[in-house]
Amino acid sequence: MSEPTGLPPLRTPLFERHRALGGKLVPFGGWEMPVQYSGLTEEHVAVRTRAGLFDVSHMGEIRVRGPRALEVVQKLTTNDASTLLDGRIQYSAFLYEKGTFVDDLLTYKIADDDYLLVVNAGNTPKDVAWAKQAAVDGGSVEDESGKWAQIAVQGPRSAEILQPLVDVELAPIGYYHFRHGKVAGVPSIVSRTGYTGEYGFEVYCPPEAAVEIWDAILASGTPHGLIPAGLGARDTLRLEAKMALYGNDIDDTTTPWEADLGWIVKMKKGEFIGRSALERQKAAGLSRKLVGFEVTGRGIARHGYPLKTESGPGIVTSGTQTPTVGKPIGLAYVPLAASAIGTQLEIDIRGRGVAAVVVPTPFYKRPTA
């Protein structure tokens, strides 16, 4: 997940808070981030039942502005940003010409001439360089990663915890919508998004206000059972919700069709980078597909473990045993002919052939009231 860069790791404005809270800090995507505080399972369960507080300031932000901003965003991304209203968000992707992922991202429409693209931490330098190539007169592309800290409050109690600190009403904010508002008195963006499959919000604020906002949320949330949560829980939570992780489930060798992310590709919107390759792959037919599996034998199938099917080999991209599901689960690329629900897989877990079966995803779906 993290690549050695030879450079000292970056630290978010909340680094000292993580240390003070007993966070175990590890290198991740060029950053030094907390992998856990009290324990992965406890943090995972807190998010599913109460609330968890995450520092996601390492994420990258790219601002596209100007009268031709939409044109730039449309060229760079697979989803159709022309359908976005102000204050709406869309899951999308940057692709190479060959149709494989540069990165996955969120597109925020602030105004007709103003978009914010939120990308993965470890990919930020690559993504900024990639996006800048698409800049035009009247459609500028700037790296704003240094201008934003990001704090996520995730869990069923999120609104109760955050509401007393915010001057906009949170309950009416729909999934993948955002509002501008003050959080603990500081102008911020409050976004109904997250990487956990749970109800919750992400707050984008100036880095110099991050500590103040973090402390305010922690104080407001503690009586509700909110605890700080690290990358470990973030990974098991996102996997249960079948949210893709760049570097694991998607990368520069996989396409949105293969990754079961066809829904973020809008071929009818017109030209975008990677479109021709996707058209060709669709015409030629897919050879493999990302599926969810459950291990029926003993052991956890982890990233990179090879697997066998009656239709040929495949590979595990993510795997864990999750506290909510209680069984070893994961994602894998398998031959198309082996992608149907119920197909038997044999995963090579450190030399042992262990049985697994293709199952429906997501593994976890939030109960709706």
Place this chain on the structure above:
Amino acid sequence: MSTYPDDRFYTKSHEWVRVEGATGTIGITDHAQQELGEVVFVDLPDVGELFDAGQEFGTIESVKAVSEVFLPIAGEVVEVNKTLVDEPGAVNEDPYGDGWLVKLKVTSDGDMAGLLSAAAYEKFVEEEAKG
């Protein structure tokens, strides 16, 4: 700071061994289980297998990671903790008691050379934490 029972010896790979007569019981330390987090699978050898000191004899898998376990002393496996198949969490809850892994018939005449006392292990863990 946790303290470690002084009725046994420890390794730098975070296993412990307690020898009674010709039988050695082996497990992992409280520090090791804390580092691993929630244990979900334990793979152990078969009874009758022979191992040298320092040899890998099984794996302990937590949500976070897979960790190999190494024998502090040489011997023949005479018993494995079968309850861990259904209750691997015992390694977390009681690493020095119910969470034991294997029992050996000790072949090296109880030679504890190279192993750490409780005090020495505690110091080792502290120094490791400082990096």
